[in-house]
Amino acid sequence: MAASESALAQRLPADILSMYGGTWSTNCTNPNAPKVRVEADALMVERDGQRLTGGKPQAAASYFGNSPPPNYEMALLSEVRGGSELLFLIYRDKRGRYIQLNADGRTAAALGNQLLKVQFFACRTDAVQPQVAAPPPPPATGSIDAVVASPKFGAAWRKALGADAREAWLARMDGPAPPPRWVNVAGARYALNGFCKAHDCYDNSAVQLYAPDTGQMFGFVHRLNRDTLVGNPPPALAAELQRIWKAEFRAQGR
Template sequence: MSTWTRCLGVGVWGVWLGMAPAWGQSGLGADVLKLYGGRYALDCANPQSPRVQVQAAAVLVLVEQGNQRLTAQSLQAAHAYFGQSAPPGFLVALLGQVQGRHEIVFLVQGDARGQYIQIDGDKTVMANLGALGKGQFRSCDPAINQRAQGYLRQEQQASVAAAAPVASGTAAYPSDLIRDARFKPVYRRALGPLASQPWLSRMDGPGVDLRTEQVAGSSYQLVAFCKAHDCGDNNAVLLYDAPQGRVYGLVHMGGRNTVVGSPPGPVMAELNRLWRREWRQGK
């Protein structure tokens, strides 16, 4: 008896060839199946290779080796599975269930070779999959692979563009301003030890459009942003005086507010007001 047969003979591996599905229908649309459906294998040149089938007809995903089959159903496509922190090349996650109670995820990704699937799931699923749970199932469709390669090139180009320097005075958003060569060193000095916090040093979380505020007789740019997925507990407001090269700010983190940049009294009072307005609805 093979290792695969021993694994699949009991428990979670209970759906065999010829048996009709017994639970929910798929939530995948025709557009998702067109982009991500088809045959994936550890070795597309080998007909006997372990494979993953994303089937348009049955609207399910199969993990197969020989005549043995695991069936995942109740599928949903999750394009925002990783939120704003998706790994490079991520395309979509196909979320399903085995036997209606064991969670399984098919992560569809792209790289320089094309499109592939990796499997994740609950402990029962991964234990039964064994080594297959660590495999990359490559798409066996050349057209799909070419499209994934093109998408990856576009993603890489967008990443380069997002890291490019921004001309001073042209930033419209916090993530732009941090790429302003005049602003960045002034801001880092004002942060001091807080510069070790990635969400603060990169300013890459959610924020609002930059706008002008008149404070104590001077014109400042108001910069408000927060930590991705944790805005309520980690957020900041800054006042940036570009002509004078000054940054004052109030950072809320760990349940307390920290002042940065040594603002004078009137500016400090305004920072408190602006912070309440931006992050506590004016309370």
């Protein structure tokens, strides 16, 4: 993870909050029942008058990769002071959405096995209505993984590449890749993605900055002895793309 990202205060996007924000409880009619809260800048667990808080929340629709468990919908990740992780795993079945907790290290010990087994239901009438149809996929702006996997992302990249889209590894973006993430550059929010050519990563790699709201795509492509800026980025973005590329593909000797 680049240092510039770790310095940013991470917040959940508005569309994620509209679906999952608020209070969830093991029993919404009992004010003393264990509960969890999803807020823009924190995930919280409350029990017996005590609260455990995770900061820097992120949404990760593809947390389980290509093999999600049954009824899985979304994962919300956060960091607890001390370095451990607190996860809210969101599922949806005929009863509606519910959250199950997951954690590691001291956070798991603090929660205890019993709290890690229970289900928390949203304390809103619409969230517990039976649902027969399968839930729609997360909005493209809700999850960084969904944004990068969307057809719009690929189309914007190929358009920005122009004639270079004839190179298969560049057009398909199918080589090894670090995890995508959100970054703020020059006062705007971008999806940052990177990838490199299979079996030739050191000499062929690329990073991308994509703005879902406007569809703008910028990139930096490194090929043996040749660097190329993609999408005609303004100077501030061009400099940041080169810095990001070095951090992703040279910092660890890749």
